[in-house]
Amino acid sequence: MEDSSSRDNAEISAIYTRHADTVYRIALMILKNTADAEDVTQTVFIKLMNAPTRFDGNEHVKAWLITVTRNACRDMAKSWWRSKRGDMDGVKESAYSPQDTDRDIWNRVMGLHEKYKLPVYLYYYEGYDTGEISRILKINHSTVRTRLRTARLKLRQLLEEDWNDAERA
Amino acid sequence: MQNGLNKFFDSVSPTAEQKQRMLSNILNHSGEEPRMKKVSKGMSMTVIFAAVILLFGGTALAAALGSFDWLIRRFDPVFGNLAVKVEAVSVDQDIRMEVIGARRYDNMAVIYLSLQDLSGENRITEDTGFRDGFSVKMDIPDGENSGMGMRRNMLYFDEETNTVYYEITIDSDWPIADPLELESFLIHFGTALYENEPIDIDLSSVTEAEAVPLGDSYIYGRDSSFDGVPKPAEILAPGFYAEMPHGNERQWISNVGLLDGYLHVQVNSLYGEFGPGSSPDIYLLSPEGERVDGYYVQMFADGEGRIFLNGERVSDDNIVYRYMDFVYPVDTAVLDNYSLYYSGSVTSGAVGSWKVSANTGDTGKQMRIWANTVPVEGILLEHLTLSPLGLSARGSYAGENDTGLEVVLLTPAGEINLGTHDGSWDNNKKTVNYNWNSKSPVDVSAVTGMKVNGVRIEMN
Known part of the structure; x- marks a missing residue:
């Protein structure tokens, strides 16, 4: 991919189509409300427009987006504006309306700490291996394995019974 | 469990309407963000030295001066004044790793290092690095996990000798062992696109x-x-x-x-x-x-x-x-x-064993350590160490730990913002190992205090 300091709309749209869901999901998992997740998604792709980074292909773009999304979420989480924004549960329901059975899953998965949620998402849903997650999140390889192991235990305890029931039904 | 997880992650995707709205906002954005400006520094010793190298060639000069003196004079790296000469070599898979200079301070270290391909296949590239194969030995208490962060700044890639030179800064959850021992079990050469x-x-x-x-x-x-x-x-x-x-x-x-x-x-x-x-x-x-x-x-x-x-x-x-x-x-x-x-x-690379040990000398006078307990937003910082490379802290907390701690050092000449912490924490033991890396050497003796998320800590 070319070295670009001002990517055109066609290129941004193509990258957006492929990766907007990933960026939005990570933002929503960290910030827990849809309005902030939308803001972060937009911020991340606007940064991409002007990023001087030379990307080594689609995998590199995606890894960059994940890193920038996590940082943007942290910036937003610290911001005064967000703290004044109001009750997040009210905002959350405006766009995400889980069924009663799913609401419990939502609460429990979202209740995990960010350090567990992100490795779980990248490993199970995006299919990254632990080495790749280590590089993307910039944490030690053994730490990734430990966090996945801990997260699995937590999730199994929290969710397995619910899901087993749901899948049998 | 997987099926439920996929259902969950599928469910947190944006709707088609949301996606279209966000894309419109992105494309309508002016896209004008502040650009980095290049700062003219005038002719430094580095520039003069580079001109000399053009005349005499880098390899010959390095041989004459020794790799440590050559590197420091050639690149004038940010933390170069802190490092001491090491010049220790480890070779495996026809890859020569030389630790040229280094310095360790409790939980932090700076390392000047080169990697050279001796095979003649020119496998080393400007993208060469260690990925997650790199580690330093730490003094880890029984029952604790290791954790380490590394930042790598390429100083120079010499195509002629197929050698790359790096400035590496390390921060770790526990004190880095003395003497400094570093190793890697893999080297990533580069990526073909x-x-x-x-x-x-x-x-x-x-x-x-x-x-x-x-x-x-x-x-x-x-x-x-x-x-x-x-x-x-x-x-x-x-x-x-x-x-x-x-x-x-x-x-x-x-x-x-x-x-x-x-x-x-x-x-x-x-x-x-x-x-x-x-x-x-x-x-x-x-x-x-x-x-x-x-x-x-x-x-x-x-x-x-x-x-x-x-x-x-x-x-x-x-x-x-x-x-x-x-x-x-x-x-x-x-x-x-x-x-x-x-x-x-x-990607291409090699799996092997590259290991070097280096005594980097006494750094006690360049560090200040606080063993007091400092409460900041629910986190008790119990052991802080300030060195020329930055600040590290161990501590504990109750409840959830999701607070970013920003540190500003106070000196008579002004404030030095070290930014928000890096490091790790343990949700079971409720402990933290945080660090704040400085972008340039800190004059520890000039620091009179610090602010952690605005909480002022005086230093005696």
Whole structure:
């Protein structure tokens, strides 16, 4: 991919189509409300427009987006504006309306700490291996394995019974 | 568990309306963000020295001066004044690693290091690094986990000698052992890129293919643009169909065929440290030249061909193969109008053992340590160490730990913002190991206090 300091709309749209869901999901998992997740998604792709980074292909773009999304979420989480924004549960329901059975899953998965949620998402849903997650999140390889192991235990305890029931039904 | 997780992650995707609204906002943005300005520094010793090198050649000068003196004079690196000469070498796989200089301060260290390919194959590139193979020895209390962060700044890539020079800064959860011991079990040479490479497959000859059932449990990586396309009940049976455009034997087209009226293209990759990227970009070009992306399903297999759906992949230890089964929403009656393309990357590297030990001298006078307990927003910072490389802290907390701690050092000449912490924390033991890296050496003796999230801490 070319070295670009001002990517055109066609290129941004193509990258957006492929990766907007990933960026939005990570933002929503960290910030827990849809309005902030939308803001972060937009911020991340606007940064991409002007990023001087030379990307080594689609995998590199995606890894960059994940890193920038996590940082943007942290910036937003610290911001005064967000703290004044109001009750997040009210905002959350405006766009995400889980069924009663799913609401419990939502609460429990979202209740995990960010350090567990992100490795779980990248490993199970995006299919990254632990080495790749280590590089993307910039944490030690053994730490990734430990966090996945801990997260699995937590999730199994929290969710397995619910899901087993749901899948049998 | 996997099925429930996928359902959950699917459910937190944006709606089509949200996606369109966000995209409109992005494209309507002016896109004018502050640009970095280049600062003219005038002619420094570094520039003068570079001119001398042009006249006499870097290699000869390095030989005359010794690698440490040469590197410090040649590059005038940011933390160069802190480092002491080491010049210790380790060679494996025809790769020579030299620790040229280094300095350790409790939980932090700076290391000047070079990597050179002695094989004549010029394997070292400007992208060469250690990935996650690098470690330093730490004094870790029994029962504790190790944790380490590393920042790598390339100083110079010498094409002639196929050598790359780095400034590396380390921060660790526990004190770095004295003498400093560092090692790596792998070196990543670089990444070859493949952009829009045609895959040599005639899609007009594709027919119904043998399939394997997916069952209820599978990883499902498609986005919401495929909402109208039914989820597949089966994917292609793995085998060998064609080579990938990169020709690397660690990844191949394992099958192509029609299932339930949809075109499937399956790629199989061998697990391992190096080779083709694990997420190849496989797409179609329409007769009009428009790109058509598929969604994909993943599964894994061990060396004996036992298939693990993603939820059964409890660790990477027994995984040998990763399959990606791409599904394309195109009219299969006119497949001869479409062409198959690939974009991706192939990494190369070596697995071995590179290990060096270095005594970097007494640094006690350049550090200040506080053993007092300092409460900041629910976190008790119990042991702080300030060194020329930055600040590190150990501590504990109650409840949830999701507070970013920002540190500003106070000096008579002004404030030094070290930014927000890096490091790790343990939710079970409720402990933290945080650090704040400085962008330039800190004059520890000039620091009169600090502010942590605005909480002022005086220093006696």
